[in-house]
Amino acid sequence: MKISAQKQLHKLKILLVNHGILILFACLFLIPIWYTIISAFKLDRFIFTQPLSINAASFTVSNIVRAFRIMNYPRMFFNSMMILGISCLMLIIFGSMAAYGIAMARHKFFERMYGFFIILITLPFQLAMVPLISMLKNMNLINTFLGTSLVYGGFYMSFVIFLYTGFIRSIPSELEDAARVDGCGLLKMYIYIYFPLLKTITGVILILRGVAIWNDLLIPLITITRTANATLPLRLMSFVGSYYTSWGLVFGGTLLVSLPILCIFLLLQRFFVKGIMSGAIKQ
Amino acid sequence: MNSSSSRVRLLQCFAFCLPAAIIIFIFFFVPMVRSLQLSFTDWDGISLTSQWVGLDNFRTVISHRSFNQIVRNTIYLMVIYIPLLNVFALFIAIQIYEVKNLGNLYKTVFFLPNMLSMTVVGFIWKLIFSFHNGIINKFFRTVGLNALANDWLGDPSLVLPSMTMTIIWYALGYYVLIYLSGLYNIPVELYEATEVEGASSRQKFVNVTIPMLAPAITINIILSTIGLITLFDLPFVLTGGGPGYNSQTIALQIYYLGFVTLQPKLALALAVILGIFAILIIIVLMKILRKREENIL
Incomplete structure (x- = not known):
């Protein structure tokens, strides 16, 4: 009682x-x-x-309609999607391949390389920024989807390899032995056995890094100089600069830029929260 | 398995690593090494040749009238933001852990700002802090506290606290989730055991929660420190470093030197200083936090 x-x-x-x-x-x-x-x-x-x-x-609704038109929203959305798509494909395919190579080799040289990648994770982007942009100019990669995506690739790849390697190492090695007995080569094993097992961790990486790429301002700011090539956050920046006195337009533009990610987040909210929490343990 | 087939296997593994290694090498590692190298030269940002000038760029950067202020601002933000963020995030995480019901709703609400672009967050808060029409000052004027209606982003003594608040609003949800995942990993038996011994809730917190959360605390402090030192988008949009140099940070100044005032050699010197600063801070934090973790366990 x-x-x-x-x-x-x-x-x-x-x-x-x-x-x-x-x-x-x-x-x-x-x-x-x-x-x-x-x-x-x-x-x-x-x-x-x-x-x-x-x-x-x-x-x-005139704020939204006008902001949509002035910003050339569909074009900016397309630019953002292309950069997101290319960067994520690059990070996921090359990142998982590298992690697979490191995990399968079990060799001192590969361990050193892995250690080197981990050190790179902690270094600030600003340390590479200025020569990187001058190099992109020389390679004619400024104002291109590929150029901006490669900058994300170079900066985020080490972290992606780190997450994938941890995950692949947690897969029991019996799986590998069994596949080998069946005469399965490294490439076949990657495509048919290992890559399909990486679904969850790929989701986590997409959430952790995809959202960061979609929302980023700094890298588009220095790799994109033409308005027609801008991403949504970069366009918002110049848009607000020109219409600062009209708060309605500023809020309209701000809402438009946030809308895609907010919709996805609210739809997949459980998945996002779970992904961040499981990603957190691995860091 | 003979040695030639194991060599083939290693070569195959190497081939798997190659695309990623090339991208990291060309688009991050080489530019970083170039930064180090060119920071000792008179490089103009375009030419392929440059003259060695020793420590000249570092001297120019350090003796610039804004240097002390920029370093002070960066350290001020670290000292205020990191403890505040972590204490507040842990506090919210514990509340969510204890209520159990509606946990998902609360997590979503606190995490929502983290999904927005920092560009968006910067503009929203710029308008909220606005002196004449911002809702904060509107609120104070409506309730008759006119004295509290301040120029939040224009007053040199208020701009850094205002910025701290904005960053916390943006970042908190992420750290709440990390603390929560730490809390869910604490075995309930540990709490039950201390309950049997008649421990108060404060004792439970000090003797069970905090020690068991040590890894999460370490992760969060290091992540929030790295995040803050390199933070660019939010301060850039919110204040642009102003008024004057009152909210300028090292990360912002590197951008201005490199891409606005076009003094790349100075940007490089400052970037190298930031890099050394970041590495030192991380090493010191790791040492302190690891030691603390060991002492507890």
Whole structure:
């Protein structure tokens, strides 16, 4: 009897204190997002006078429509998708191949190479940035999808190899022995046995690095000089620069740029959270 | 298996590593070595030739009137942001761990800002902090606290705290998730055992939670430090380093020197300083945190 009363009390405490704290902070965290969404649908003067509410009198879609047109949104979306696609393909295919090579070799030379890649993970991008861009110019890779993707490839590859190698090493070696007995070569084994096993970790890598590439500003800023080749964040930057006085347009553009990733995140939310949490343990 | 077939096998393994190794080598490692090398020359950013000038670039960078300020800003952000972020993230993670119900909803909410581009986050908060029409000042003026309505990004003494707050809003969710995965890995039996011994919840926290979370704390402190030292997008959009040099960081200054004022040799010298700074910080943190982990276990 007493124990159950205590349990009830504990439950009440959790309800009031923990949920209370969480709800308070969750609301504080959501205000900027709520503010952005409703401001994107409001006439400029109402953004200032009624910041947190929206009604029929203040509602408009013209911000979104105009921002969409001025930014040349479909083109920017396509550019972003191409860079994301090429970088991720490169990271996943070459990264998993390298990790497979390192894990299968079990040799001192490969271990050294692996150690070298791990050291590279901790070094800042800024250390390579300036000569890298001058080199891209000489190779005519500025303003190209491939050029920007290769910069992501060079910078993120070590981390991807690190995640894949850890994962491949956790696969029992009996699998390899069995495949060998069946006369399966290294390449066949990679394509038919190992790569299909890497689905989960590939998902984690896509979440950890794909989102970073899609959202990045610095690398497009230095590898893309023509507006027609810009990615969404880079275009937003110049767009806001030209329309800074119209808050409605700024919020409209901001919402448009965030929309694709927000939709994907809310749809696959469970998967994202799980992916980050399992990726965290491996780091 | 004979030795020639094992050599073939090693060659095959090497072939698997080759594409990735070439990309890393050409697009990261070589430019990095070039940075080191060219930081001792008068390189103009374009020519293939350059003259050795010794430590001249480093002297110019260090003696520049903004250098002390930039280093101070970077260290200030580290000292304020890293403890604040980690304590707050751990606090939220523990609340989510304890409530059990609705856990997924809370995780989603706190993680949501992390999915946005830092460019977006920078613009949203720039408008929120705005002196005349920003919602923070609107709120203070509405409740009659006019004295608290400040120029959050324009006042030299407020700009770094405002920036810290923005970075925390953006980054928190990620660190909450890492702490949560650490918390879920603590065996429940450990808590039950201490409960039998009659431990208070504070004792449980000090004697079980914190020691068992040591690896997660190590990861988070190192990740947040590396992230902050190299952070570019958010400060660039939010303040651009202003007002004056009051929120300029080393990472921002490298970009300005390299691509805006076009003094690549100075950008390289500063990048090398940043690289050394980053490596030193990581080594020191690793030493301290590993030692702490060992002491606990």
